[in-house]
Ligand SMILES: Nc1nc2c(ncn2[C@@H]2O[C@H](COP(=O)(O)OP(=O)(O)OP(=O)(O)O)[C@@H](O)[C@H]2O)c(=O)[nH]1
């Protein structure tokens with residue numbers, strides 16, 4: 001189940017993963033659960049838009065895009081038999097890829113996704129072994145406040161969903177030229193020491209702003225204007241991440257087959273894909289191909 005904030009690269013990752021699976025002769029089943037998604041590199045095998053369209057909901061119920069999305073998800077949960085019918089025949093050989101919408105409220109404020117997850121993994125029913133792939137943009141590391149806020153959202157999803165969980169820094173192609181591999185390593189585990197060389201603080205100090213001013217009252221206007229209370233907030237979030245010590249990241253570059261293979265192997269481990277495979281007989285043409293090699 002591919003999740004993460006809006007624009008994190010979820011659909012692109014799904015498309016690259018499908019291409020990678022096809023190249024490696026693996027079966028996959030693509031489920032689009034984002035009712036706002038318009039174009040696809042690979043046509044979904046099951047598409048929420050066949051059940052309900054966000055456009056219709058917004059038009060008929062006079063809802064905005066976020067309210068409309070929540071309505072669509074509510075509707076999906078009331079019509080889970082549609083999902084069950086679509087997935088019932090998918091065998092263990094398949095890797096099912098769920099492409100999720102990016103609105104964070106689906107995971108946290110109103111627990112719609114946790115309800116869906118419980119339905120999909122229910123023993124005796126669909127009984128799908130799920131794994132969450134939570135994507136964050138790797139460019140976030142440049143802005144420590146964004147990086148820690150993103151890591152906190154990842155941790156929140158981990159706690160809410162209780163699934164085997166992979167946190168992934170996507171779009172590595174965008175940073176690989178500007179940040180050396182060795183320097184990037186420290187961002188794979190969110191840790192409060194990363195705030196020590198925050199470029200935003202360095203720039204603020206250069207501009208003569210005292211971001212290190214002691215803050216007795218974080219709501220004090222001076223503390224807010226100087227950025228000192230914001231720094232205090234980030235430090236608190238960073239220490240919280242340290243205390244839970246739950247989040248670590250894997251790097252993903254969708255343009256690199258090795259990177260995709262590495263992420264896929266983690267996913268396979270989480271969902272125990274290899275263990276679930278029955279030994280199968282090769283089809284005649286596959287025998288011939290193997291012979292040729
Ligand atoms: N350079 C680069 N751009 C990417 C990558 N993945 C996604 N993008 C771009 O980022 C934008 C958003 O990508 P999507 O895959 O649609 O992101 P998403 O998370 O599915 O977005 P929502 O479904 O709207 O939440 C698009 O313009 C993509 O072309 C990547 O690996 N590298």
Ligand SMILES: [Mg+2]
Nearest residue numbers: 010011034037
């Ligand atoms: Mg998408």
